[in-house]
Amino acid sequence: MTPGLHGRAALVTGATRGIGAAVARQLADAGVRVCVTARDAAEVRRTAEQLGGIGLAGSVADPEHARAAVDLTLGEFGRIDILVNNAATNQPFGPLMEMDPQAWREAFTVNVEAPLRLVQAAWRGWMREHGGSVVNVCTEGAGHVGPNVGAYGTSKAALLHLTGQLAGELAPRVRVNAVSPGLVRTEMARFVWEKGPVDLPLGRIGEPEDIARAVVWLASDAAEWITGADLLVDGGTRVQAAHPGGYAVHDRLRSYAPPPHS
Ligand SMILES: NC(=O)c1ccc[n+]([C@@H]2O[C@H](COP(=O)([O-])OP(=O)(O)OC[C@H]3O[C@@H](n4cnc5c(N)ncnc54)[C@H](OP(=O)(O)O)[C@@H]3O)[C@@H](O)[C@H]2O)c1
Numbered sequence: 044m045t046p047g048l049h050g051r052a053a054l055v056t057g058a059t060r061g062i063g064a065a066v067a068r069q070l071a072d073a074g075v076r077v078c079v080t081a082r083d084a085a086e087v088r089r090t091a092e093q094l095g096g097i098g099l100a101g102s103v104a105d106p107e108h109a110r111a112a113v114d115l116t117l118g119e120f121g122r123i124d125i126l127v128n129n130a131a132t133n134q135p136f137g138p139l140m141e142m143d144p145q146a147w148r149e150a151f152t153v154n155v156e157a158p159l160r161l162v163q164a165a166w167r168g169w170m171r172e173h174g175g176s177v178v179n180v181c182t183e184g185a186g187h188v189g190p191n192v193g194a195y196g197t198s199k200a201a202l203l204h205l206t207g208q209l210a211g212e213l214a215p216r217v218r219v220n221a222v223s224p225g226l227v228r229t230e231m232a233r234f235v236w237e238k239g240p241v242d243l244p245l246g247r248i249g250e251p252e253d254i255a256r257a258v259v260w261l262a263s264d265a266a267e268w269i270t271g272a273d274l275l276v277d278g279g280t281r282v283q284a285a286h287p288g289g290y291a292v293h294d295r296l297r298s299y300a301p302p303p304h305s
Contacts, residue, residue, distance in 0.1 A: 047264025049074030052120035057130025059086035061229030065251035103157035113164035128158035154198035190297040210271030218270040225277025244279025
């Protein structure tokens with residue numbers, strides 16, 4: 044059994060599908076009481092029921108929602124030991140010179156500002172006094188540039204920096220770490236992986252459970268001497284250049300024409 048999970052309470056944002064859902068499931072299976080969020084209220088209800096947990100519908104971009112999600116977790120469970128900042132947007136997609144500044148700001152609101160607001164609320168409500176663990180879901184792509192993903196990559200690089208900054212500011216009470224996934228079979232990345240196989244050193248693209256195991260481990264006391272770390276879980280994407288075979292992901296990002304942003 045992983046130490047420091049059973050009986051604790053967690054808030055996982057963006058947890059009705061994909062990586063967030065796998066994190067919430069693995070936490071619940073380890074005996075953690077879980078609060079999930081997402082924008083689609085029916086999906087939040089369904090997920091919370093399946094987990095035997097609770098949920099709150101709304102966008103993390105809304106400061107009121109972020110505060111309410113922490114308050115709900117504290118109100119229902121009496122504690123909030125673990126915060127997983129997983130909800131994100133990969134919009135706006137395209138060359139930076141064609142980017143609407145308002146849409147660019149939205150990427151930063153969801154991917155950077157919301158995690159900070161959630162950490163602030165969890166710190167003030169519980170973690171400052173009792174301690175805790177934060178895991179921010181970043182991306183392997185934050186370490187380099189790529190076609191059409193300038194807003195996403197820049198905002199995730201900022202989230203990675205925020206992770207280190209918070210880790211320093213909140214130690215020793217609270218540990219703050221990042222997990223940076225490579226290509227994972229979820230809705231967000233469907234436009235990349237559904238076009239055909241991607242050759243990676245470890246032979247396959249990621250499944251949400253691959254990422255969730257790393258998130259849950261970092262959140263647990265098994266990682267009690269780790270803070271400010273960025274755990275790459277990418278099937279070897281970062282070391283692809285030394286591996287025979289090409290890397291199809293950038294070609295697919297280059298050729299993708301996204302539907303109009305809603
Ligand atoms: N998939 C990959 O290849 C990959 C690679 C690197 C990093 N990541 C990162 O992994 C994390 C999870 O992505 P995923 O691939 O699992 O995505 P996903 O399958 O599209 O799931 C996203 C989840 O977040 C929720 N969500 C989206 N926007 C939200 C918002 N503004 N407020 C609250 N909830 C929101 C979605 O539900 P609603 O739509 O109902 O809100 C859903 O539950 C993200 O941080 C992403 O950047 C993914």
